[in-house]
Amino acid sequence: xxxxxxxxxxxxxxxxxxxxxxxxxxxxxxxxxxxxxxxxxxxxxxxxxxxxxxxxxxxxxxxxxxxxxxxxxxxxxxxxxxxxxxxxxxxxxxxxxxxxxxxxxxxxxxxxxxxxxxxxxxxxxxxxxxxxxxxxxxxxxxxxxxxxxxxxxxxxxxxxxxxxxxxxxxxxxxxxxxxxxxxxxxxxxxxxxxxxxxxxxxxxxxxxxxxxxxxxxxxxxxxxxxxxx
Amino acid sequence: xxxxxxxxxxxxxxxxxxxxxxxxxxxxxxxxxxxxxxxxxxxxxxxxxxxxxxxxxxxxxxxxxxxxxxxxxxxxxxxxxxxxxxxxxxxxxxxxxxxxxxxxxxxxxxxxxxxxxxxxxxxxxxxxxxxxxxxxxxxxxxxxxxxxxxxxxxxxxxxxxxxxxxxxxxxxxxxxxxxxxxxxxxxxxxxxxxxxxxxxxxxxxxxxxxxxxxxxxxxxxxxxxxxxxxxxxxxxxxxxxxxxxxxxxxxxxxxxxxxxxxxxxxxxxxxxxxxxxxxxxxxxxxxxxxxxxxxxxxxxxxx
Numbered sequence: 184x185x186x187x188x189x190x191x192x193x194x195x196x197x198x199x200x201x202x203x204x205x206x207x208x209x210x211x212x213x214x215x216x217x218x219x220x221x222x223x224x225x226x227x228x229x230x231x232x233x234x235x236x237x238x239x240x241x242x243x244x245x246x247x248x249x250x251x252x253x254x255x256x257x258x259x260x261x262x263x264x265x266x267x268x269x270x271x272x273x274x275x276x277x278x279x280x281x282x283x284x285x286x287x288x289x290x291x292x293x294x295x296x297x298x299x300x301x302x303x304x305x306x307x308x309x310x311x312x313x314x315x316x317x318x319x320x321x322x323x324x325x326x327x328x329x330x331x332x333x334x335x336x337x338x339x340x341x342x343x344x345x346x347x348x349x350x351x352x353x354x355x356x357x358x359x360x361x362x363x364x365x366x367x368x369x370x371x372x373x374x375x376x377x378x379x380x381x382x383x384x385x386x387x388x389x390x391x392x393x394x395x396x397x398x399x400x401x402x403x404x405x406x407x408x409x410x411x412x
Numbered sequence: 413x414x415x416x417x418x419x420x421x422x423x424x425x426x427x428x429x430x431x432x433x434x435x436x437x438x439x440x441x442x443x444x445x446x447x448x449x450x451x452x453x454x455x456x457x458x459x460x461x462x463x464x465x466x467x468x469x470x471x472x473x474x475x476x477x478x479x480x481x482x483x484x485x486x487x488x489x490x491x492x493x494x495x496x497x498x499x500x501x502x503x504x505x506x507x508x509x510x511x512x513x514x515x516x517x518x519x520x521x522x523x524x525x526x527x528x529x530x531x532x533x534x535x536x537x538x539x540x541x542x543x544x545x546x547x548x549x550x551x552x553x554x555x556x557x558x559x560x561x562x563x564x565x566x567x568x569x570x571x572x573x574x575x576x577x578x579x580x581x582x583x584x585x586x587x588x589x590x591x592x593x594x595x596x597x598x599x600x601x602x603x604x605x606x607x608x609x610x611x612x613x614x615x616x617x618x619x620x621x622x623x624x625x626x627x628x629x630x631x632x633x634x635x636x637x638x639x640x641x642x643x644x645x646x647x648x649x650x651x652x653x654x655x656x657x658x659x660x661x662x663x664x665x666x667x668x669x670x671x672x673x674x675x676x677x678x679x680x681x682x683x684x685x686x687x688x689x690x691x692x693x694x695x696x697x698x699x700x701x702x703x704x705x706x707x708x709x710x711x712x713x714x715x
Contacts, residue, residue, distance in 0.1 A: 392628065
């Protein structure tokens with residue numbers, strides 16, 4: 184391992200550790216995400232009140248819409264935190280690689296959203312009376328790849344919308360159009376597994392392609408965004 | 413310059429009038445769809461123009477991102493050349509030709525399309541140096557969104573009597589056009605809400621993301637059966653040669669119109685930035701002169 188990659192890794196893990204410790208002590212992002220998606224579950228269950236067969240068809244969409252909105256809550260906070268005390272400016276002038284900061288933020292958000300999903304999935308099962316008909320293990324790669332797709336672009340666009348006038352509003356406006364193929368893959372894949380009608384492999388491959396393409400693009404362009412002056 | 417604009421406006425007006433007459437009166441009525449089909453002469457040229465403008469926006473954005481760093485510029489140049497060479501060679505490989513047969517496209521058409529990429533890339537880089545690249549990008553995006561809106565409005569008007577539905581959710585061309593439109597609207601929103609010097613870089617990055625997204629959208633809906641009529645040009649479908657002729661006349665006049673609008677918009681952007689720069693210089697000069705005056709009493713105090 185050469186020096187450049189070891190410094191990338193060490194900076195990444197130092198930033199990640201700092202972010203997780205901050206989140207562990209404040210629990211800002213996780214609490215707001217949890218409460219937000221709980222509200223979405225409850226409101227949707229009031230407005231639809233589906234039978235078990237129907238819920239299998241719609242719940243894939245509901246789950247991912249809830250997680251998408253909740254992830255935006257966390258993503259909006261991820262860079263705003265660094266603006267206080269000019270941390271981001273200090274980072275910009277430091278010799279640490281920009282991609283290390285980006286990777287740390289993505290990994291941090293990924294962990295938070297995965298924790299949220301692990302906590303919320305039982306609630307969805309209870310509220311919508313779910314019983315999976317397809318191979319349930321396929322939900323795990325779908326969830327991991329789908330979450331990565333949301334978080335990697337979300338972190339990038341959150342850094343982008345930091346420079347705009349109304350940054351909280353800007354993030355979903357930038358993120359949602361680009362995320363359409365990923366959301367389609369997640370929703371259709373989850374529905375395919377829940378109903379067991381058709382295989383979900385195609386959607387897993389689609390999400391994997393999406394992840395590879397956009398992770399590469401984010402890593403290639405993040406330095407430009409961070410240093411854009 | 414001014415005279416050229418007026419001459420082109422007159423030519424465009426004549427062309428549009430002639431093309432409109434051809435499309436509405438001269439063109440033969442389609443056998444099954446009837447007169448509704450005539451919207452095709454507006455729908456298809458608008459779509460081609462919009463895609464061309466979005467492509468110009470993408471190329472200008474890549475050039476703009478690349479021009480920030482000399483090393484990146486060299487890398488981008490070689491990537492573009494490599495794509496062109498690989499594309500042209502691939503078009504004549506037997507395996508690819510087999511695939512092309514099912515879509516009805518000729519290998520030479522594919523090779524020409526791929527060759528357009530470096531041609532566009534280098535011409536745009538040559539004609540629009542520095543800041544002008546960004547101006548070209550914003551011009552192309554704005555005019556492209558207008559043409560794309562025309563496509564999305566005329567589509568359902570045609571679809572209602574022919575398919576019986578306004579909108580076919582999950583159709584590959586409809587959805588990818590809609591997503592393309594959404595991406596470029598968000599691009600314009602980003603430009604509107606961020607007025608700083610960084611906007612250009614951010615917008616260029618977003619344009620690259622959008623261009624990466626569109627093939628994925630296409631791929632993701634690809635295995636649903638598509639309801640949109642197969643493209644009639646180069647798509648293996650048959651079209652009356654008179655209809656094709658009128659379609660191409662309409663496209664030329666639409667292109668002229670788009671070029672005219674882009675010209676005006678580009679000029680506006682150029683003037684707007686000149687005015688902004690002059691304002692900035694003026695206020696800098698003022699600040700310097702008032703600063704000099706303000707520093708006078710300080711100096712007296714110090715002495």
